[in-house]
Amino acid sequence: MSQRNLEIQSLRLKRPTNRFLRFNFLGLLILLVAAWTHLDIPWPELFSSRRIENLQRFVHDIYPYDLRDQPFSFTGFWQWFTKIWSEKGFAATQTTFSMSVVAIILAGGTAMMFVLPASRNVASPEPFLPASQKPQLRRHWPWKMLVAFVRGLFIVARAIPEYIWAFLLIALLGPGAWPAILALAIHNFGILGKLGAEVVENIDPTTPRALRGQGLSRLQIGIVALFPMSLSKWLLFFFYRWETCIREATVLGMLGIVSLGFWTRESRARDWYDEMLLFILLGAMLVLVGDFVSTVTRRWIRRA
Amino acid sequence: MRPLTRIFGLRSRVLLGILIAGGWAAWQLQLDFHELLPSNRWDTARDFFHAALSPAIVYEDPTPPGTQPLLAKVAKGIWQTICFAMTAISMAIVGGVLLGFLSSSAWWEDDPVRDTNWLRQLLRNLINPTIVWLTRTFVVLIRSIHELLWAILFLSAMGLNTLTAILAIAVPYTGYFAKVFSEIIDETPRDAAYAIRELGGSPFNVFFFGLLPRALPDITAYACYRFECALRSSAVMGFFGIPTIGYYLRPAFDEQHFHEVWTYLYALILLIVIVDRWSDLLRRRITQ
Numbered sequence: 376m377s378q379r380n381l382e383i384q385s386l387r388l389k390r391p392t393n394r395f396l397r398f399n400f401l402g403l404l405i406l407l408v409a410a411w412t413h414l415d416i417p418w419p420e421l422f423s424s425r426r427i428e429n430l431q432r433f434v435h436d437i438y439p440y441d442l443r444d445q446p447f448s449f450t451g452f453w454q455w456f457t458k459i460w461s462e463k464g465f466a467a468t469q470t471t472f473s474m475s476v477v478a479i480i481l482a483g484g485t486a487m488m489f490v491l492p493a494s495r496n497v498a499s500p501e502p503f504l505p506a507s508q509k510p511q512l513r514r515h516w517p518w519k520m521l522v523a524f525v526r527g528l529f530i531v532a533r534a535i536p537e538y539i540w541a542f543l544l545i546a547l548l549g550p551g552a553w554p555a556i557l558a559l560a561i562h563n564f565g566i567l568g569k570l571g572a573e574v575v576e577n578i579d580p581t582t583p584r585a586l587r588g589q590g591l592s593r594l595q596i597g598i599v600a601l602f603p604m605s606l607s608k609w610l611l612f613f614f615y616r617w618e619t620c621i622r623e624a625t626v627l628g629m630l631g632i633v634s635l636g637f638w639t640r641e642s643r644a645r646d647w648y649d650e651m652l653l654f655i656l657l658g659a660m661l662v663l664v665g666d667f668v669s670t671v672t673r674r675w676i677r678r679a
Numbered sequence: 680m681r682p683l684t685r686i687f688g689l690r691s692r693v694l695l696g697i698l699i700a701g702g703w704a705a706w707q708l709q710l711d712f713h714e715l716l717p718s719n720r721w722d723t724a725r726d727f728f729h730a731a732l733s734p735a736i737v738y739e740d741p742t743p744p745g746t747q748p749l750l751a752k753v754a755k756g757i758w759q760t761i762c763f764a765m766t767a768i769s770m771a772i773v774g775g776v777l778l779g780f781l782s783s784s785a786w787w788e789d790d791p792v793r794d795t796n797w798l799r800q801l802l803r804n805l806i807n808p809t810i811v812w813l814t815r816t817f818v819v820l821i822r823s824i825h826e827l828l829w830a831i832l833f834l835s836a837m838g839l840n841t842l843t844a845i846l847a848i849a850v851p852y853t854g855y856f857a858k859v860f861s862e863i864i865d866e867t868p869r870d871a872a873y874a875i876r877e878l879g880g881s882p883f884n885v886f887f888f889g890l891l892p893r894a895l896p897d898i899t900a901y902a903c904y905r906f907e908c909a910l911r912s913s914a915v916m917g918f919f920g921i922p923t924i925g926y927y928l929r930p931a932f933d934e935q936h937f938h939e940v941w942t943y944l945y946a947l948i949l950l951i952v953i954v955d956r957w958s959d960l961l962r963r964r965i966t967q
Contacts, residue, residue, distance in 0.1 A: 534951035659820065
């Protein structure tokens with residue numbers, strides 16, 4: 376081996392390694408192989424004649440019904456589209472959109488109320504100031520319990536997916552828009568609460584420290600300093616979560632609220648695949664519009 | 680008189696806009712706050728939340744001999760949930776890296792030394808922007824369709840099986856990964872990449888040895904977060920007949936076995952909490 380290669384070899388041996396990461400990487404690899412082998416995927420059956428026929432039928436059926444067996448005309452397509460749009464599409468799109476807006480406002484508003492007790496720098500016996508005496512355990516643990524409780528609330532809210540929340544709430548509240556809205560709101564409450572508390576914890580402590588020195592209470596500091604200082608970042612997270620809210624709202628209708636998801640399920644049940652595809656694409660368009668509005672607003676806020 | 684824009688700052692105007700939108704949306708939906716009270720369903724609601732204090736360890740109803748014990752069923756559901764999330768994420772990462780590579784503007788940049796060749800100029804000025812634009816459009820489209828809608832599409836086209844469920848999660852997640860990976864890569868410092876290019880590396884070399892390794896910590900952090908989301912999506916797939924945790928949760932709730940429902944919910948919460956803690960730990964070690 377040449378001198379150069381030896382040098383490279385010795386450099387390679389000297390590079391920093393992390394046993395924790397290697398161990399985890401190996402573990403992940405084993406888990407991955409286990410997962411792929413555990414789910415036995417029926418590869419040969421995938422291309423069976425029955426499936427191919429099914430696929431051909433599907434491809435035939437997604438073509439607009441009114442235009443089948445005749446040459447394509449744009450006016451015919453437009454008539455087909457406007458008929459579905461005015462009968463179901465418009466109202467469903469509007470409902471989906473409104474659900475996401477109400478849900479994210481509920482989520483943001485409630486999360487804001489829970490942010491202060493979830494931030495470790497506020498929920499402590501001596502917020503922002505160096506302790507005047509040695510910290511006593513009995514003064515610390517009630518605050519720690521409070522933080523743990525609120526953060527536990529956030530975790531439970533966000534660990535359960537929106538769809539399952541909606542499924543549970545429909546049985547408790549009856550059909551209507553509320554179960555879907557609350558499901559979206561609860562899940563996003565957990566996420567916005569966690570993100571919001573992290574913003575407050577990372578705030579530069581100079582201003583709140585000065586205010587605390589003047590004898591302000593935690594709530595007063597929160598209103599005059601922490602709220603205005605973290606509002607921009609909260610708004611960024613708010614709009615980011617609103618995008619995902621719209622996306623989720625397009626499927627929650629499948630549980631019975633008359634929105635895009637509802638008509639998607641209905642048209643699938645009747646084997647009207649052309650309509651089904653249209654509703655799915657309408658949902659995608661709505662998501663795109665939401666993404667666009669959110670991106671523009673976020674850029675606007677960031678620039679300010 | 681001062682103009683309104685002076686009195687209200689930009690953020691106040693955004694807040695005001697949000698409130699107006701909320702009022703409009705609530706009016707559109709004809710929301711009635713009285714409906715929030717479960718009125719005649721009080722008993723169900725009380726039973727359900729009361730059951731949260733005592734999740735079931737064994738079945739609530741007597742079962743025929745030979746039935747799988749409840750906890751074994753929970754464990755099986757959780758394991759299946761992990762399996763589907765894991766396979767889908769691994770597919771999505773591979774697809775995301777490839778599409779992210781194509782949709783990142785960094786992979787074919789100005790190279791004054793070699794761009795004298797007309798073929799290279801054509802490639803840089805016409806073909807590359809076209810490919811980037813096409814992939815970005817494709818990525819946006821697959822991302823904006825929800826995984827459950829993908830599931831329905833695959834269900835109608837190919838019928839229900841293991842692979843379609845994996846694909847339903849993997850396709851939109853590929854879109855997410857491609858978007859975020861290309862953004863991360865576009866923001867990665869270019870020094871190593873330029874050095875490799877000076878040594879004569881191809882765009883492939885530049886991307887996989889100059890850019891990707893430096894972007895790896897951010898990519899890992901995002902992949903961990905997405906894995907958590909994939910677990911939730913995989914749990915919901917159970918409602919469509921895939922044997923993940925949702926598959927067992929649904930009948931238990933329909934039969935009003937609320938204690939069993941809470942066992943499933945607690946198992947799911949525990950799983951998410953463990954993954955959350957673990958990815959926090961991993962992220963901290965990587966950025967060290």
